[in-house]
Amino acid sequence: MEANEIQEQKEYINKVSNLNTGKKLKYHILTMGCQLNENDSEKLVGMLEQMGYKESTDASDADLYLINTCCVRENAEEKLFGKLGELKKIKENRNIIIAIGGCMMQEEHITQKLKKSYPFVDIIFGTHTLHKLPEDIYTAITKNKKVKDVIDIDGKVYEGLPIKRSNNRQASVTIMYGCNNFCSYCIVPYVRGRERSRKPEDILNEIKQLAKEGYKEITLLGQNVNSYNGGEGYKFANLLRDVDKIEGIEIIRFVSPHPKDFTDDVIDAIADSRKISRLLHVPLQSGSTEVLKVMNRKYTKEQYLSLIDRIKDKIPEVVFSTDIIVGFPGETEEDFEHTLDVVKKVNFEQIFMFIYSRRVGTVADRMENQIPEEIKHKRFDRLKALYEENIEKNNEKYVGTNQKILVEGQSKNNEKMLTGRTDTNKVVIFEGDKELIGTTINIKIVSQHRWYLKGDSRDCP
Ligand code: 5AD
Ligand code: SF4
Secondary structure, three states: OHHHHHHHHHHHHHHHHHHHOOOOOEEEEEEOOOHHHHHHHHHHHHHHHHOOOEEOOOHHHOOEEEEEEOOOOOHHHHHHHHHHHHHHHHHHHOOOEEEEEEHHHHOHHHHHHHHHHOOOOOEEEOOOOHHHHHHHHHHHHHOOOOEEEOOOOOOOOOOOOOOOOOOOOEEEEEOEEOOOOOOOOOOHHHHHOOOEEOOHHHHHHHHHHHHHOOOOEEEEEOOOHHHOEOOOOOEHHHHHHHHHOOOOOOEEEEEOOOHHHOOHHHHHHHHOOOOEOOEEEOOOEOOOHHHHHHHOOOOOHHHHHHHHHHHHHHOOOOEEEEEEEEOOOOOOHHHHHHHHHHHHHHOOOEEEEEEOOOOOOOOHHHOOOOOOHHHHHHHHHHHHHHHHHHHHHHHHOOOOOEEEEEEEEEOOOOOOEEEEEEOOOOEEEEEOOHHHOOOEEEEEEEEEOOOOEEEEOOOOO
16 A cells, blocks of 8 residues: 555656656755654655756755754754745745645644745645655646645655665665654654554665665664564564675664663674674763653663663673753752763763753643753753863773774865764774775774864774
């Protein structure tokens, strides 16, 4: 059935492509939010290009402007409405199609606001109807009417959509959609629906194909990758082991796992692999057991720390990155100090820090003990200061070591220099020949410069 639905959309692609013949039309896409959204945008672009639209890097000459929205925090809303103000002016002078899709469109109060205050938007589509973009565009063009294509029931897992990847060495592969966790601050389960995993063979075939095309680095994506369920007892650890066997793929990453699902079989699969990155992202959110409970995270401070120890025991060279929210409702000074304590103990390589943002419809939004903005900002600054203090200390341990890096390109500031990233995601700058771009090489780290490391590619095996 899903295959029929995709076939139907392929027919719409042909219809729009016929309508567009000879018109040299251009699209511009703005993607907000996480890597899952970026991966969705690669599919949207795949469809647009098959419909005859060419990319325009500048919004001013686009015939179709598409925004793929995020709603995890409030600032994405400000960004969307600001952009729509600009697009209104363009639309007054030119006939441009404006399409808005993604997470924010699953929120009723947002689509109501669009209808009332931004009636010039042509197409609104949600997270479960992304694959219907061709049909929506066809309807907007031929019937000259506004299209709202948002459904509340979970989308299916659609395979075989066209895709245009934004990078030709590193690729993202979504392995599961949706989330069942309902962390009390988070809007994702409401806008992306319940968990749905892709079939193992579909994922593995996609990665084998990427390897054939020369891709070296794969990131497995999902809201909660380690609750992946491929059926018949096939779990995330099985998938990691099978991806690991694919020849040609040299670096494997995954985001995001949930600490409560970080089982020993997953740790063993990572320990046994020479390809899986030694930078593991393990979202903490808060270091306070009390706050974690109200967040509905299902682990305590001690359980988080013992998970980190269990991983370090089996993978001594591992380093960690994390997500932390400050200013969750009811967070006391003492709670916040528990967060600082975990940061000191784990010594994270990278921290994605967020100020708690109220999301309509979530449990935490209905709590009365919201934290004043000023306190949230002060705590955020204290966390940031602690993190930055550690950056150079963390960098020092790389100096003098040999690191495997994927060479990504020339340095923006100096053509003679190349840039790449270590397995642990540190930027490395070094002198080298352009021919190295796209390969993985071993490199000696000679110095650290806070935001990057300097390497020397001579004498390395
Ligand atoms: N406010 C602030 N940060 C949030 N995140 C999710 N929801 C919120 C919110 N309401 C953060 C979490 C999550 C990351 C993707 O975004 O840290 O891991
Ligand atoms: Fe949101 Fe929690 Fe699901 Fe992550 S695991 S998407 S934070 S509800």
